Amino acid sequence: MDYQHVQVPFEITLWIMLASLAKIAFHLYNKLPSVVPESCLLIFVGLIMGGIIYGLNDKSPPVMDSDIFFLYLLPPIVLDAGYFMPSRPFFENIGTILLYAVVGTIWNVFGIGFSLYGICQVKSFHLQDISLLHNLLFGSLIAAVDPVAVLSVFEEIHVNEKLHILVFGESLLNDAVSVVLYKLFRSFCEMSTIKTVDVFAGIGKFFVVGIGGVLVGLLFGMIAAFTTRFTKNIRVIEPLFVFLYSYLSYLTAEMFHLSGIVAIIACAMGMKRYVEANISLKSHTTIKYFLKMWSSVSDTLIFIFLGVSTIGDNHEWSWSYICFTIIFCLIWRALGVLVLTFFVNRLHVNTVTSKDQFIIAYGGLRGAICFSLVFLLPEFPRKKLFIAATTVVILFTVFVQGMTIRPLVDLLDVKRKRESAPTVGEQIHIRFLDHLLAGIEDISGHWGQYYWKDKLEYFNSKYLQKFLLREYDQPKSSIVLLYEKLERKHAIELVEAGQLIHEPSHTSLLVFVDSHRSTVVVKESDSMNPDVLENIQKILSRNLYRIRRTVPAYNRHNLPGESGTAEQAKEILILRHRSLR
Amino acid sequence: MGSRASTLLRDEEIEEIKKETGFSHSQITRLYSRFTSLDKGENGTLREDQVNFRGFMRTLAHFRPIEDNEKSKDQNGPEPLNSRSNKLHFAFRLYDLDKDDKISRDELLQVLRMMVGVNISDEQLGSIADRTIQEADQDGDSAISFTEFVKVLEKVDVEQKMSIRFLH
Numbered sequence: 061m062d063y064q065h066v067q068v069p070f071e072i073t074l075w076i077m078l079a080s081l082a083k084i085a086f087h088l089y090n091k092l093p094s095v096v097p098e099s100c101l102l103i104f105v106g107l108i109m110g111g112i113i114y115g116l117n118d119k120s121p122p123v124m125d126s127d128i129f130f131l132y133l134l135p136p137i138v139l140d141a142g143y144f145m146p147s148r149p150f151f152e153n154i155g156t157i158l159l160y161a162v163v164g165t166i167w168n169v170f171g172i173g174f175s176l177y178g179i180c181q182v183k184s185f186h187l188q189d190i191s192l193l194h195n196l197l198f199g200s201l202i203a204a205v206d207p208v209a210v211l212s213v214f215e216e217i218h219v220n221e222k223l224h225i226l227v228f229g230e231s232l233l234n235d236a237v238s239v240v241l242y243k244l245f246r247s248f249c250e251m252s253t254i255k256t257v258d259v260f261a262g263i264g265k266f267f268v269v270g271i272g273g274v275l276v277g278l279l280f281g282m283i284a285a286f287t288t289r290f291t292k293n294i295r296v297i298e299p300l301f302v303f304l305y306s307y308l309s310y311l312t313a314e315m316f317h318l319s320g321i322v323a324i325i326a327c328a329m330g331m332k333r334y335v336e337a338n339i340s341l342k343s344h345t346t347i348k349y350f351l352k353m354w355s356s357v358s359d360t361l362i363f364i365f366l367g368v369s370t371i372g373d374n375h376e377w378s379w380s381y382i383c384f385t386i387i388f389c390l391i392w393r394a395l396g397v398l399v400l401t402f403f404v405n406r407l408h409v410n411t412v413t414s415k416d417q418f419i420i421a422y423g424g425l426r427g428a429i430c431f432s433l434v435f436l437l438p439e440f441p442r443k444k445l446f447i448a449a450t451t452v453v454i455l456f457t458v459f460v461q462g463m464t465i466r467p468l469v470d471l472l473d474v475k476r477k478r479e480s481a482p483t484v485g486e487q488i489h490i491r492f493l494d495h496l497l498a499g500i501e502d503i504s505g506h507w508g509q510y511y512w513k514d515k516l517e518y519f520n521s522k523y524l525q526k527f528l529l530r531e532y533d534q535p536k537s538s539i540v541l542l543y544e545k546l547e548r549k550h551a552i553e554l555v556e557a558g559q560l561i562h563e564p565s566h567t568s569l570l571v572f573v574d575s576h577r578s579t580v581v582v583k584e585s586d587s588m589n590p591d592v593l594e595n596i597q598k599i600l601s602r603n604l605y606r607i608r609r610t611v612p613a614y615n616r617h618n619l620p621g622e623s624g625t626a627e628q629a630k631e632i633l634i635l636r637h638r639s640l641r
Numbered sequence: 642m643g644s645r646a647s648t649l650l651r652d653e654e655i656e657e658i659k660k661e662t663g664f665s666h667s668q669i670t671r672l673y674s675r676f677t678s679l680d681k682g683e684n685g686t687l688r689e690d691q692v693n694f695r696g697f698m699r700t701l702a703h704f705r706p707i708e709d710n711e712k713s714k715d716q717n718g719p720e721p722l723n724s725r726s727n728k729l730h731f732a733f734r735l736y737d738l739d740k741d742d743k744i745s746r747d748e749l750l751q752v753l754r755m756m757v758g759v760n761i762s763d764e765q766l767g768s769i770a771d772r773t774i775q776e777a778d779q780d781g782d783s784a785i786s787f788t789e790f791v792k793v794l795e796k797v798d799v800e801q802k803m804s805i806r807f808l809h
Contacts, residue, residue, distance in 0.1 A: 485773040485793045492752065493732060493802045500704050500805060547768075 072361075079105055079360040097462040099427065102360055103455065106367015114371045129432040133358045135310050135324060137428070139303075140355035141232050142325035143332060143347075149225040150329075156226060156404050160420075161233030164396045165203055169241055171392035173199030176384065185380040190442055193254075197245040198446050201434055202389060202453060204238035206231055206427030223416050227423060235429050236321040240269050242433050249438065273319035277326025280309035284327070285334035285528040292530065298343035299350060302335060334528040362428035369435075370451050376444035385449045386456055389426075397421040422465055425457040426450075658695065662702035663721055672701065703731045706804035726791070728803045733790050743784040746770050 063070075082105045086092055150157070173196035180190045244262050248254055284305035291298050306327050313323035336344060401417050434450040437443050655669050664672070676694050702722040720727060736744045736752055749770045777789045785793075 484769065485776045486797060488753065488769075488773055489732070489790075489794055490797060490802070492736075493799070496732065496735065497704070497803060497805065500701065547772075 075109070075364055076357055076360065078109065079364055095463060095466065097458065099359075099363055099425075099458045100462060102363035103367045103458060106364035107370060108367070109364060110368035110371035113368065129362075129436065130314070130320075131311075133362060133432070134429075135307060135320070136351070136354035136358045138232070138235065138321050138324050139306050139310075139328055140351045141228070142328035143351055145228065145232065145325075145329060146225065147329060147332070150229055153225055153229065155407075157229035157233065159400055159404060160226065160230040160397075162237055164230070164400055165205075165234040165237040166241070167396045167399075168203035168205075168389075168392050169196065169199045169238075171199075171396070172203060172385070172388050173197075175388050175392075176381070179380065179384045182380075185378070190445075193245065193249055194440070194442065197242070197249060197437070198434075198449070200238060200241040200245055201430055201437075202385065202426065202450060203234075204426065204429040204433070205234055205393070205424040206429060223419065226416075227420060230420075232325060233322075236270070236273070236319050236325075238429060239321060239433070240266060240319055246438065249440075269317070269319045270322055272316065273313050273322030274326045276313045276316075276318060277309050277323035277328075278330045280305050280312070280323070281327040281330030282528065284331040285338070288335045288338040289528060289530045291339065295340045295343055298339045299346040302331070302347050303350070305331070334524070338528075338530045359428060362432060366428075366431045366451065366454060369447075370455070375448035375451070376442070377448055378445055381445060382449045382452050386453055389424075389453060389457075393424045394421040419465070419469060422461060422468065425461055426454045427458070430454060658698050661722070662698050663705060663723065664698070664702065669698070672698065700731075703728055704803055704805050707800050723804075725800055728799055729791055729794060730787065732803070733787050736785075736790075743782070743786050744774075744790065745784045746774060749773060749785070 079102060082101060083098070086098070086101050173192070176198065177190075177192045177195040179185065180188055180195065244265065248258070248262070251258065284301055287301050287305070288298060291301065306324050309327040310320040310324040314320040339347075397417050397420050430450055431454055434447050437446060655666060658664065658669055659666065673694065676697055699722065705723040707723055707725070733744070734740070736748055738748050738751070739745075746767075750766060753766050753770055774783060774785060777785045777793045779789055779792070780786070
C-alpha cells in the first residue's frame with residue numbers, strides 16, 4: 061500500500077465527501093434546514109472530524125496556508141456570488157450598497173480596532189502588549205461580514221427584494237474592502253516606522269486598488285463576451301471560457317496588487333449579459349451548476365477547517381478580550397447600520413425601515429473570510445489569542461445569531477415580497493413609468509439613477525451589442541421576450557390540459573415560434589364573450605402566477621428556482637426552443 | 642415686453658403655487674430657474690403648446706414624493722396632486738390620447754410601439770396589446786378604464802416609482 065503517494069488528494073477528497081454526506085443527512089429532515097443554517101452543520105462536522113484527528117494523533121490538525129485560500133478557495137465563492145447577482149436591482153441600489161459595504165466596513169474596522177485597543181489599556185486584563193496596529197489588523201479581519209447564510213432565511217419568507225439585494229450586495233463588496241484593509245495593515249506591520257505619508261499612501265492605494273480591480277474585471281469580461289461570439293461550433297467548451305476568463309481576471313488583478321475580488325465581480329457582471337445571449341442553453345446550465353458546486357465545496361472546506369482547528373492547541377484564551385470582541389462586533393455593526401441608514405434615508409425616496417435595519421445589523425454573521433484571514437496572520441506572540449477570538453465570534457454569530465434570526469424575523473414581520481411575478485401588463489406599465497420618470501427627471505434637471513441607466517442602455521445598444529453579441533439582427537426588448545415565454549407556456553399548458561379551443565368567437569391565443577419551424581398559430585380576434593373571457597382569465601391568472609421570479613433569490617447552496625420539476629421541464633423546453641434559433 | 646423682468650416670479654405667485662402643489666419655496670425658485678433655462682424663446686411658455694410655469698409646476702407636482710406627515714393631514718381638503726390616485730391618473734392620461742377615459746387597443750399600441758423598438762412586427766405588437774387588455778379588462782369593453790388601470794398596478798409601489806426627490 062502506498063498511502064504517502066496519494067495522501068494529500070485522498071484526504072481532501074475524503075473531507076469533501078464527508079461534508080457532502082453530512083449535507084444529505086441534513087436535508088433528509090425537512091424541518092432542520094429552516095432552523096439551522098448550513099454553516100452550522102459544516103462547523104459541526106468539522107468539530108467532529110477535529111475531535112477524531114486529535115484523538116487519533118494527539119496533535120493539532122493541519123491548517124491552511126495563504127496561497128491555498130487566496131488562490132483556490134476564495135475565487136469560486138466570489139465568482140458564484142458575482143455571477144448570480146441580479147444586475148438591475150444591484151445598480152438601482154448601488155449607492156446604498158456601496159455605502160454599507162465600504163463606509164460601513166471601514167467604520168466597523170476602526171471602531172472595533174480602537175475600542176479593543178482601549179480595552180487592552182486596562183491593566184487588569186494583561187493585554188497591554190497588543191499594539192494599536194495589531195488591534196486594527198484584528199479589526200479588519202473580524203469586520204468581514206458574511207450574511208449569505210442569512211439570505212436563505214430571507215428566501216424562506218420572501219423578504220422584499222430591496223432588502224435582499226442590499227444584504228447580498230453588501231456581503232459581496234465588503235469582502236473586498238476587508239481584504240484590502242487587511243493587506244494594508246499587514247504591510248504596515250512589517251514596516252518598522254509608519255509616517256503620516258504612509259497613511260495617506262494607504263488611503264490612496266485603497267481607491268487605486270478598487271478602481272483598478274473594476275477596470276481589469278471589465279476588460280476581461282468584454283474579452284470573454286467577445287470570445288463567446290465565435291463559439292457556435294464548439295459548444296462543449298463554452299463554460300470553460302467563462303471560468304477561465306474570470307479566474308484570469310482575478311489572478312491578473314492580484315498580480316498587480318489590485319483587488320482580485322472586485323475584478324472577478326466586475327468580470328462576471330460585465331460579461332453575463334452578453335455571454336448568456338451567445339452560449340447555448342446547456343452551457344448555461346453547466347455554468348450555473350459548476351459555480352454552485354465549486355463555491356459550495358470551497359465554503360464547506362473552509363468551515364470544516366474551522367471546526368477542525370477549534371479542537372487543538374491553536375488557542376490562547378482570554379475571557380476579557382474575547383467577550384469584549386463579541387460585544388463590540390455587535391455594537392459597532394448596529395451603530396454603523398443605524399448611522400448609515402440615517403444618511404441613506406435622507407437622500408433617497410426608497411427608505412430602509414427600522415425593521416430592515418435590524419435585520420441587516422443582526423444578520424451580520426461572520427464566516428469563512430474572517431477565519432481564513434486570521435490564520436494567515438504573520439507569526440507574532442498574540443496570534444493564538446486572535447485565532448481563539450475569531451473562532452468564538454464565528455461560532456457565536458453562526459450558531460446563536462444564525463438560528464435565532466428566523467424567529468426574530470417572523471416576530472418583526474418584515475415586509476414580505478410579493479407572491480407573484482409581474483404580468484405583461486404590469487411589466488409594460490412599469491417600464492412605461494420608468495421612461496416617464498426619466499423624461500421628467502430630464503425636464504426638471506434632476507439626474508437620478510434613470511439618467512445613467514438610459515445612457516448606459518443607449519451606449520449598450522449602439523456599440524456594445526453589435527460588437528459582442530453573435531446574432532445582432534434581432535434584438536428584442538425584455539417585454540417581448542417575456543410575452544413570448546408566457547404565450548408558449550400558456551399554449552403548452554392548454555395543449556396538455558386538452559383545452560386548446562378553435563372556435564372563432566373566443567379570445568386570441570397566439571404562440572410564436574421561429575418562422576423556420578412549423579408554426580402552431582391559433583389566432584382569433586373579435587369580440588370577447590364575457591363567460592369565456594372569465595374562464596380564460598381564470599386559467600391565465602392561475603397559470604401566470606406560477607412564473608419564475610424575475611429576481612431569483614441568492615442561495616449559496618442551491619440554484620435559484622429549483623422547486624417543481626414539472627415546471628422546470630416546461631421552461632427548459634421553451635428555452636431550448638429559443639436557443640435553437 | 643421681451644425682457645426677463647416680466648416673467649420674474651412674484652411672491653404671491655410663489656405662495657399660490659406652494660399651496661396648490663405642495664413644493665417648498667426654495668424648490669419652486671429652483672424649478673423656476675430651470676424653467677427659464679428651458680424656455681429658449683423667453684416668452685414665458687415652453688414650446689408651441691403654451692405650457693406656462695403654472696402648468697409646468699402642476700405637472701411636476703405629480704412627481705413629488707409623498708411625505709409621511711402629509712398622509713394623515715388633510716382628509717377634508719382637496720386631494721394633493723401627488724397622491725397615489727393622482728399619480729396614476731397622470732400616467733393614465735398619457736396613455737389615453739383621445740381623452741375618453743379609456744385606453745383603447747390603438748392607444749395602447751401607440752405607446753407600445755414607442756417603447757418596444759423597430760424590430761417587432763405590428764402583428765406581434767397587436768397580440769401583446771390584446772393580452773394586456775385581456776389581463777386588465779374586467780367589464781369586457783376591450784379597453785382599459787381608469788379603475789382597471791389602477792387595479793393592474795395595485796401591487797406596484799407607484800408612490801416610489803413615480804417620485805423624484807427634489808433636492809433642497
